[in-house]
Amino acid sequence: MKIKTKFFCRGVHIDDKKSLSAGCPIRDVAAPDSVAIALSQHIGKPAKPVVAVGDVVERGALIAEADGAVSANVFASVSGKVIAIERRPLPRGGETDCIVIENDGENREVSLKPLQEITPDSVRERVREAGIVGMGGAGFPTAVKLSPKTPVDTLIVNGAECEPYLTCDHRLMIEKTDEIAEGAKLLALALGVERVIVAIELNKPDAIAKFDGVDGVLVAELRKRYPMGSEKHLIYSCTGRRVPPGKLPADVGVIVENVATALAVYEAVKLGKPLVDRVMTVSGEGVKEPANLRVPLGTSYRYLLDLCGGETDDASTYIAGGPMMGATLLSTDFHTRKTDSGLLVLTARQASIAAPTACIHCGRCAEVCPMHLLPMDIDFYTLAGDYDMARDRGGVLNCIECGTCAYVCPANRALVQSIQMCKQKLREKR
Ligand code: SF4
Ligand code: SF4
Known part of the structure; x- marks a missing residue:
């Protein structure tokens, strides 16, 4: 049964570009030769490894356990041998420990015990x-x-x-x-x-x-x-x-x-299946064959792009997630995590953005902000180093980092980057 809905008045209409992959049925991805499974795939403390280099594991085996109340267990997504536990980069910056498993190709699998x-x-x-x-x-x-x-x-x-x-x-x-x-x-x-x-x-x-x-x-x-x-x-x-x-x-x-x-x-x-894989979209005009793929966690982005026919000649920019809230990548040397819903490749023409100019005080960013904030003020005070004013006058702590303000800004101000920096500075002060 359908229910009546309400409508919030801000935000923007965007060309959703979903037709590139909306008609592509979910394809199961053959497990790669190795996976690098991050211990930090969630908000909270990274999980603690319960395996060591040299251990042999099955798909679905616990390889790292939650460390505290806000943390999550991590499982092997292929069967094989643990060949390393090492630091790897994260798409949004920083690093995390990853458990690297060499796939033995035997697809041995364990499940959780049936619930009584x-x-x-x-x-x-x-x-x-x-x-x-x-x-x-x-x-x-x-x-x-x-x-x-x-x-x-x-x-x-x-x-x-x-x-x-x-x-x-x-x-x-x-x-x-x-x-x-x-x-x-x-x-x-x-x-x-x-x-x-x-x-x-x-x-x-x-x-x-x-x-x-x-x-x-x-x-x-x-x-x-x-x-x-x-x-x-x-x-x-x-x-x-x-x-x-x-x-x-x-x-x-x-x-x-x-x-x-x-x-x-x-x-x-x-x-009885633990979280060992997820479905994600690989799309964008820079990908030859956009697709929706069921992917073992820890699979490399490069492997996924190759499965989609690789990049077009004019491919230029890689994004983890969607274009509004995703993270621009400097390389494809990352591995899928529980929270990854998409990998996009945009062409040079799509990704080119003119250099930012001075704010012209048009107010568009504030008009569209779904949280009723003042993004231009947040940007101004952040660049002036007055983070408290960015919080008190601009309302930066209520920002959901949706990117709507930057999307409409005629001056190409890097508003979301200002917001993220301001939040980081306020966190450091706390
Ligand atoms: S990123 Fe923040 S300030 Fe900009 S529109 Fe979204 S909620 Fe508003
Ligand atoms: S949309 Fe851009 S130019 Fe207009 S007020 Fe906001 S920051 Fe300034």
Whole structure:
């Protein structure tokens, strides 16, 4: 059944470029010769290795365990031998320890023990055990979200996928409808909520049609507007509730989970499968054969691009994630993680941006900001080194880094970079 939705007035319309890969069914990727599995694939402390160099593991074996409450278990995505535990770079900067496994090609696999009983406690424990985190990009350990400190009455399954180019959630919704609905119901059981809403943008009518009529699930048809998939805007659109600054969705009685997370929960509870792979989109005009791929975690980006026919002659810029919130890469020497939904390659013409000029005080960035902030003031005070004013006058701490302000700025100001730097400086001061 469909529900009435509300509409937030800011944000922007973007050419979504989804037609490049929306019609590509999910393909299972053959495991590569080796994988480098990061110990930090989530918000919180990196996991602690429980294997050593020389150990032989099976696909699905625990190789690193959660270190504390906000952390997540990590599993082998191929069978083979651990050949190194070493530092590797992360797409957004910094490094993490990775467990490198040489694939023996034998595809030996282990599963989690079958659950004797499906209860709220057993589902929560299984989600924790399986290392499931928010797969929409946030990477917050899902088991923690399943124990909210305030009462909740609604679960929203986020199928908005408002970032241009990305179509992996869209394909999951039409190819794995029943499994996602099952996973959502298991999440609802763990949370003790009865209202489950699957929220989908109107540019995915086939996905809306698939969920409309699924028993026990409400469907919210969302108008197409970026950043519709941001938690706060999604909650407002589906329930009319506003999450106050500094508060969490649970404070207004809502938990939001991505469709891929709901599928992972289904697979962990019903099939005993820990989180060892995910579906991601490889797309952009710089890729010869855009695709949606089910990828073993730890697979190199280079391997994925080669599977998609490689880059076009005018390929120039690589992005991990979508073009609005993703990270521009200096190389393809990275490996997939639980939170990776896309790998894009843009052409030189698309990626060329004129050099920034002085702010002309047109106010467009403030007009479109979905968080009602003053991006030009944040930029001004940040560049002046007055981070407190950027916080107090510009509201930088409420910024969701959606990139909408930079998208419309006629002066090509690097607004998001200013915002990120300001937040970092304020963190250092704290
Ligand atoms: S200031 Fe932040 S929230 Fe507002 S448009 Fe810019 S990036 Fe998005
Ligand atoms: S959109 Fe750009 S030029 Fe216009 S006020 Fe904002 S920062 Fe200045």
